[in-house]
Amino acid sequence: MSIRVGIIGAGPSGMAQLRAFEAARKQGAAMPEITCFEKQSDWGGQWNYSWHTGIDGAGESAHSSMYRHLWSNGPKECLEFADYTFDEHFGRPISSFPPRAVLFDYISGRVEKSDVRKYVRFNTAVRWVNYDEATEVFTVESQNVKTGASETHVFDKLVVSTGHFSVPNIPEFEGINTFPGEIMHAHDFRGAERFAGKDLLMIGSSYSAEDIGMQAHKMGAASVTLSYRSSPMGYDWPSSTVERPLVTLFEGRTAQFSDGTSGEFDAVILCTGYLHKYPFLPSTMTISSSNVLYPGNLYKGVVWQQNTNLFYLGAQDQYYTFNMFDAQAWFARDVMVGKIEIPTAEDRSADISRWLERQNALKGHDEESDFQTDYVRELINATDYPEFDLDSVNALFKDWMRHKSEDILGYRDQTHRSAITGTMSEPHHTRWINAMDDSLERYLNGPSENVNTNAM
Ligand code: FAD
Ligand code: NA7
Secondary structure, three states, rough: OOOEEEOOOOOHHHHHHHHHHHHHHHOOOOOEEEEEOOOOOOOOOOHHHOOOOOOOOOOOOOOOOOOOOOOOOOOOOOEEEEEEEEEEHHHHOOOOOHHHHHHHHHHHHHHOOOOOOHHOOOOEEEEEEEEOOOOOOEEEEEEEEOOOOOEEEOOOEEEEEOOOEEEEOOOOOHHHOOOOOEEEEEHOOOHHHOOOOOOOEEEEOOEEEEHHHHHHOOOOOOOEEEEEEOOOOOOOOOOEEEEEEEEEEEEOOEEEEEEOEEEEOEEEOOOOEEEOOOOOHHHHOOOOOOOOOOOOOOOOEEEEEOOOOEEEEEOOOOOHHHHHHHHHHHHHHHOOOOOOOOOHHHHHHHHHHHHHHHHHHOOHHHHHHHHHHHHHHHHHHHOOOOOHHHHHHHHHHHHHHHHHHHHHOOOOHHHOOOOOOOOOOOOOOOHHHOOOOHHHHHHHOOOOOOOOOOOO
């Protein structure tokens, strides 16, 4: 009997798992019985944009945290699939920092081509998972979110690929109940147009705070204040953007900061990150971690230590994204079919500890990028995923971080060379700060008509 594989979530990680099996099938391997559950009506995960916030049209929690005008925040050359290049998909060089719709087109193009859509049950949420130690099978309870019909499925192997940037981390701040303006988490941010002329307070000092802050600046916010808990980001911000230490108190519109300064604001956006949340899993199978490069308890960042039939994809904080999910999916596939032998629990534990020790000693973004590069390399070396020049991708991450330090509003106008095809990207027809129409059509066909007046 072929193995029965359940995949929960058809975002980029779940899609990678489907593609991994399809790649093996093309080389003559037997295809397992695969069922992929996706609670939304399409695949793409975060990249499947929806205007919904809070609860979606089916009464489920809205998954995507992306906003309408989001552009890639890292060079596309760092996330390129080794088995499906940008050149192959678009047929010509494109820019290095495409908007969301362009990346959605790229990731869905690859799986459409592989004919794996048939394995996905859309509009189907997984509600609960059980594992029977004696029979070594998972029982998965799913429910069609449109009809309410529920089903029970049995699997030998289970892949959890539901992402971990969807359930907001929402801290409390003294007096915040007295704030009269809008308060939202980054998860619910869909566009900054309504913040034109407004004074914005963002709490947090990572990707979301930086990116939503600069999006608000682009859309004409009067000022952006970024409040940090640990350390400022320290970019060379536009003159209307400042960084302040953490808010200590809200009194009406006024926020007090821990350095004794204060400011008046129209809106607050909590850019305070996300929680690992798997409400469909018993606690014995659930990751408990903050957003880190190597959550514990996962051998090679993929295989659950106490149950090697259970796999997580994409559970890491991410420099690498799509190609790392591929590396993980290829690795998980080969473990499932017995091509990669799993070492003893003791050896797995020692391997996890080695990575955790290295993670604990990391200092700064360059070392983090080195760390994740080595991690991806180890996975790729263990499988037949096409090799590519990871050192040059790592160098690209470092260039990207340097470009951000030099020009936070201009780094997306930089061009980079593909580590896979050697193709140099094209400069985009419109600078990011001036591009107001970031549809796929406008991106591919011609320059934007609108010119932004808030450029530095
Ligand atoms: P997700 O994309 O989150 O997909 C998970 C899927 O699981 C979803 O489709 C969801 O509907 C489904 N699901 C969840 N629960 C269930 C359930 N119970 N039953 C069935 N299905 C379920 N990466 C980049 O490379 N470049 C970027 O510019 C970039 N920008 C980002 C901006 C934001 C605001 C965020 C939040 C993330 C960004 N990322 C970016 C990282 C992004 O998370 C990854 O690119 C990628 O989407 C992760 O893929 P995933 O499949 O692991 O998770
Ligand atoms: P991150 O990268 O996990 O960052 C979360 C930020 O939130 C980080 O700066 C934290 O501060 C801050 N944080 C968390 N809790 C608090 C409290 N209680 N008070 C103040 N600040 C807090 O999440 P992002 O949303 O920025 O990025 C996630 C993904 O979305 C990423 O992949 C991007 O591509 C898009 P800390 O530095 O820990 O002190």
